[in-house]
Structure formats: structure tokens, C-alpha cells
Amino acid sequence: MDVNGKGVPAYLRSLDAGYETHFQAEVMALPPGGVLLSRTLFYPTGGGQPCDQGELRTPSGDRLRVMEVEHRSGAIVHRLSPAHLGKLARGMPVEGRIDWPRRYGHMRSHTAQHLLSAMVFRRHGIPTERARLGGSGGSFDLARALPSEESLRETFDAANREFFTRSVPVSLAFVTPEEFAREPGRSSAARLPHGLAELRLVVIEGVDRTPCGGTHVRDTSEVGPVEGEPSLSLPGGGQRLRFRLGPLGSGPSVPTPPG
Ligand SMILES: [Zn+2]
Structure with missing residues (x-):
């Protein structure tokens, strides 16, 4: 998606704009x-x-x-x-x-998925290949399976403890593909779109910088605790992790837009 072009939806330029309805x-x-x-x-x-x-x-x-x-x-x-x-x-x-509840569910699911994918990559070096998001949860496909059920549980526990129940800022950054290629610890190089002058990165402070054109919450505590659901084995050795959002998060900016 060209985020330089005119007429680009405002939510692509600022996470705040994702809260406008x-x-x-x-x-x-x-x-x-x-x-x-x-x-x-x-x-x-x-x-x-x-x-x-x-x-x-x-x-x-x-x-x-x-x-x-x-x-x-x-x-x-x-x-x-x-x-x-x-x-x-x-x-x-x-x-x-x-429709705000639908939009906000997608924002919460999308940030949850980025964070869970980042946790898996940090702990196990396994990149996420694709994701599917919904209003009350989502799933994402890992290139390889996690080593054990225990490691899956630990990933969700750590995400809930360190992020979804704590206030960690989410923001945007705009970089060239060349700048992004030099960043250490990338988990998504294979999925970069071609031919873009600028990449829009969704940044979860201190843990993740992922190119993405989606809508996200401004603070990880808005996600609230998530629950892991049984994972699926994928042909070729991959694994599909699934999660459900819990009750509305407790973030500082859980918003109620005007009527
Ligand atoms: Zn994304």
C-alpha cells in the first residue's frame, strides 16, 4: 500500500486517527x-x-x-x-x-497478534507467515511449530503479564526499505511488499517493529488479557496459533467515541 499518496486514509498516518469514527x-x-x-x-x-x-x-x-x-x-x-x-x-x-465495536475489536486483535508474533520470534526465532484477525480474536501461522505445549503456554502467559495487562506504548514509524533492512532482529523480511518508497512500521515500544497497514490500539493495556486456544499443525511443519480477546482492556485511553 502506498502510504505516500494523496487521499491516503488518515489512520495510515497516525494511530490516533484510528479512534475517529x-x-x-x-x-x-x-x-x-x-x-x-x-x-x-x-x-x-x-x-x-x-x-x-x-x-x-x-x-x-x-x-x-x-x-x-x-x-x-x-x-x-x-x-x-x-x-x-x-x-x-x-x-x-x-x-x-x-461501527466502533467492530473497528475497536480489529484494533485490539491486530495489536495482540503483532505482540504474540514478536514474543514467539524473540523466544524461539520462529517468524509469522500470515495472520487472520477478527473482532474477538484471531490466528497466525508460524513457519515452524513451537517446541512444546509448555512453550506455547509460556508465550501467552508472558504476553499477558508483560504487555496486555500493562501500559506499553504503540506508535508508528516511517522508514525506507533500506533503513528497515538494516534493523536488527527483523521477523518479517520475507513478507515485505515490493516497490514501496516508504514502509509504515507499527512499533510496540522495546519489542517489535513490523511493517503493517492495519489499525492498532495506542497502548498494549487496551488489548486486555488474551486466551490461547488449541493450536493446529499445518502441512509443511508450521503451526497455527489461535487466541481470543478477553473483556475490554483497562488501558488509559479505552475510548468511547461520540454517538
Ligand atoms: Zn499487521
Whole structure:
């Protein structure tokens, strides 16, 4: 994803912007099945993270459901039902509203996964190859299996003790691929996208710097304690670790955005 381009969603530039759920925009185009806006805060499906859902409110008071959001030829397309699309026209001002519980679940799951992957890499040198995130948990695939059930339990215990129940800052950094290649202890070199001038790193202070375009919490305590679920063996010797989020974390900035 090009994070240099104009019209890039604000959440890519700042983690704070990931906590914004309302925005004003104008209808730019109505391609088949969807709508393009002059700006958007909706996250499109990608990088293992599901899209946001929510609604567009029109000047005449219609509330139009955004069911799906996707990248299509470099644009972010909001998919609506045909009946709802029929209420939009080019140039119309709309107010976008993102479903907060769904978005926040994805943010918490995504930060949890980065941290768990980093813990596995630090302790066992095993990189994560891909991840799937949901609103109440997720899973990620390790290139090789952990040595034992005990090491799996210890990883979750340490993550809960040192991070998910403590306040460790999460932030963004922007570096060139060359700068990133020189960083020690990278766990994700094989997954770097090609042809980018700049990488967006999600930084968990003191433990992880991973290229990622997803939305994240600002503080690890917002994740709250996570629970490991039975892992799966993958063909080729890998292992899929699965986790569930617990009750809402206790972080300093667990937010309640306006109505
Ligand atoms: Zn990520």
C-alpha cells in the first residue's frame, strides 16, 4: 500500500486517527455496486484485517449501510445494497460513521497478534507467515511449530503479564526499505511488499517493529488479557496459533467515541 499518496486514509498516518469514527465527505463516483468518497476513514479488507462496516448519512436523513469496503484498482470502494446506492448522487455531501465495536475489536486483535508474533520470534526465532484477525480474536501461522505445549503456554502467559495487562506504548514509524533492512532482529523480511518508497512500521515500544497497514490500539493495556486456544499443525511443519480477546482492556485511553 502506498502510504505516500494523496487521499491516503488518515489512520495510515497516525494511530490516533484510528479512534475517529465520524467524517464528512463528498460522493465522487458510483462504480458498480459501490461508492467512492472524496475522503474516507473506512478500513478496506486487507493485510489479514477485515474491513470496517458502518453507514453513510445523507442530507435528507437517509442512513445507508456500508456492508463491505475493498481496494479496487487503487481506490477504496464502499459497497452498499442497490437500493441504498440509488439514494446517492455524484457531488452529494455525506457523513460517514464507522461501527466502533467492530473497528475497536480489529484494533485490539491486530495489536495482540503483532505482540504474540514478536514474543514467539524473540523466544524461539520462529517468524509469522500470515495472520487472520477478527473482532474477538484471531490466528497466525508460524513457519515452524513451537517446541512444546509448555512453550506455547509460556508465550501467552508472558504476553499477558508483560504487555496486555500493562501500559506499553504503540506508535508508528516511517522508514525506507533500506533503513528497515538494516534493523536488527527483523521477523518479517520475507513478507515485505515490493516497490514501496516508504514502509509504515507499527512499533510496540522495546519489542517489535513490523511493517503493517492495519489499525492498532495506542497502548498494549487496551488489548486486555488474551486466551490461547488449541493450536493446529499445518502441512509443511508450521503451526497455527489461535487466541481470543478477553473483556475490554483497562488501558488509559479505552475510548468511547461520540454517538
Ligand atoms: Zn499487521
